[in-house]
Amino acid sequence: MPAPIDFWFDFSSPYGYVAAERIDEVAARHGRSVNWRPILLGPIFKAVGTAPLATLPIKGEYAKRDFARMARHHKVPFRLPERFPVGTQAAARAFYLIADADPARARDFAKRTYRAYFAEGRDIADPAVVMELVAASGADAAAIAGPLKADAVKERVRAEVDAAMKAGVFGSPYFVVDGEPFWGVDRLPLLDEWLRAGGW
Amino acid sequence: MPAPIDFWFDFSSPYGYVAAERIDEVAARHGRSVNWRPILLGPIFKAVGTAPLATLPIKGEYAKRDFARMARHHKVPFRLPERFPVGTQAAARAFYLIADADPARARDFAKRTYRAYFAEGRDIADPAVVMELVAASGADAAAIAGPLKADAVKERVRAEVDAAMKAGVFGSPYFVVDGEPFWGVDRLPLLDEWLRAGGW
Structure with missing residues (x-):
C-alpha cells in the first residue's frame, strides 16, 4: 500500500480551497489516499517572517485577481469573502474532533467549510457557523460542542502546526508525498507527474 | 493586429529562463507577438520589500528543488549555477543595445544568455561572457562594446525597471497582456486560457 499524501491547508486559504476540490481525484488516479491536515498559517508565517499574501503591498492586489481565475481554471465556484483572511481555529479544531471518529466525515466537513467560506x-x-457545518456533515454536534472549547483540541491543533513546521510547510496548500514537497495548487500538475512516474 | 504580450524577466531568474523557452510558442498559437523586456529585480525587490526567493529561509531550499523539477516539467535542461543569483546589468544592457537594431536577434541573445547560465x-x-554571447548571437560585438559601458544604456535599463514597476511587476517572469497580469512560469496555462478565450 503506497503511503498517503499529506495535504496541509488553512481554511482561510483560497488556493487551499481549490486544491481541496481537486486533490482526492489526483490521488485516486494513482491509488493513493490523502491525509487531510488543517493547520493555522498565523504561527507559521510568524516563524518564517512573512504575512498573508493578500495583505502584502502590490502582490496582494495581484493575488486577489489570481484567486478568482485559478478557481475558474479548476471550475470551482469562488467569491472573495468580505472578511478575508479570518482566524480558522474553530474550524481546524472541529475538523480534528470529527476526524478522530470518522476521517471521511471530517473530509466532508472540510469541503463544506471551504465552500461555505469561499463560495457562499x-x-x-x-x-x-462552524457548529452548523459540523451538523451538516452528519457528525454529532452535541457531542462536539463541549470538546471544541476544551484545551485538549487546542493542543491537538498546536501539535499539527508543529508537525507542519517540522515537515517544512510554509504555505497552503502544501503537499508532501514520499518526502517530496509541493507548495501551491499550481503544483498539482507536478504532483500528478511525480505520482505517475514514481519519482523523477 | 492584437497587442503583443509584455514579457518581463531577470536573466538571473530560473523560472524566467523556463518561461523564455516556452512563451513564444504560447503566443504564436494565438497570433500574438512577445515583447521581451529584461529588467533587474534588485531595485524592484527593494521597493516591494522582499528578497530573491532562493535566499529566503525555508522557502529558499524548497525553491531550489522546485526550479529543477519545473524545468524538467517543461523539458528544459537545467543545473543550478554555482554562483546564484548574480547581477544581470551587463546582460540586460547588451540586450537593449541589440534590440534597438534587431529585436529578433536580441531574443536570440536572451535565450543564449539564459542557457549559458542555467544549462552550461x-x-x-x-x-x-556577455560579449561572447553578443557575438554568438550574430550582433556586431565591436559596435556594442563601447555603448555597453556608456550612461545611455544604463539609463535605458533603469527606465525599463521603472516601467515594470509602474506596470505592477514584482517578480520574474511576469507577463501582461491586454492589461491582465500573470506572474510565474506556472501561470502559462492561465495565460494560454486567457488568450484562447479573449478574456474571462
Missing part, C-alpha cells in the same frame, strides 16, 4: 460568503471564524 | 553554468555576470 459565510463567516467561518464564527464558532456558531 | 557560465557566469553571465561577467561582461566578457
Whole structure:
C-alpha cells in the first residue's frame, strides 16, 4: 500500500480551497489516499517572517485577481469573502474532533467549510457557523460542542502546526508525498507527474 | 493586429529562463507577438520589500528543488549555477543595445544568455561572457562594446525597471497582456486560457 499524501491547508486559504476540490481525484488516479491536515498559517508565517499574501503591498492586489481565475481554471465556484483572511481555529479544531471518529466525515466537513467560506460568503471564524457545518456533515454536534472549547483540541491543533513546521510547510496548500514537497495548487500538475512516474 | 504580450524577466531568474523557452510558442498559437523586456529585480525587490526567493529561509531550499523539477516539467535542461543569483546589468544592457537594431536577434541573445547560465553554468555576470554571447548571437560585438559601458544604456535599463514597476511587476517572469497580469512560469496555462478565450 503506497503511503498517503499529506495535504496541509488553512481554511482561510483560497488556493487551499481549490486544491481541496481537486486533490482526492489526483490521488485516486494513482491509488493513493490523502491525509487531510488543517493547520493555522498565523504561527507559521510568524516563524518564517512573512504575512498573508493578500495583505502584502502590490502582490496582494495581484493575488486577489489570481484567486478568482485559478478557481475558474479548476471550475470551482469562488467569491472573495468580505472578511478575508479570518482566524480558522474553530474550524481546524472541529475538523480534528470529527476526524478522530470518522476521517471521511471530517473530509466532508472540510469541503463544506471551504465552500461555505469561499463560495457562499459565510463567516467561518464564527464558532456558531462552524457548529452548523459540523451538523451538516452528519457528525454529532452535541457531542462536539463541549470538546471544541476544551484545551485538549487546542493542543491537538498546536501539535499539527508543529508537525507542519517540522515537515517544512510554509504555505497552503502544501503537499508532501514520499518526502517530496509541493507548495501551491499550481503544483498539482507536478504532483500528478511525480505520482505517475514514481519519482523523477 | 492584437497587442503583443509584455514579457518581463531577470536573466538571473530560473523560472524566467523556463518561461523564455516556452512563451513564444504560447503566443504564436494565438497570433500574438512577445515583447521581451529584461529588467533587474534588485531595485524592484527593494521597493516591494522582499528578497530573491532562493535566499529566503525555508522557502529558499524548497525553491531550489522546485526550479529543477519545473524545468524538467517543461523539458528544459537545467543545473543550478554555482554562483546564484548574480547581477544581470551587463546582460540586460547588451540586450537593449541589440534590440534597438534587431529585436529578433536580441531574443536570440536572451535565450543564449539564459542557457549559458542555467544549462552550461557560465557566469553571465561577467561582461566578457556577455560579449561572447553578443557575438554568438550574430550582433556586431565591436559596435556594442563601447555603448555597453556608456550612461545611455544604463539609463535605458533603469527606465525599463521603472516601467515594470509602474506596470505592477514584482517578480520574474511576469507577463501582461491586454492589461491582465500573470506572474510565474506556472501561470502559462492561465495565460494560454486567457488568450484562447479573449478574456474571462
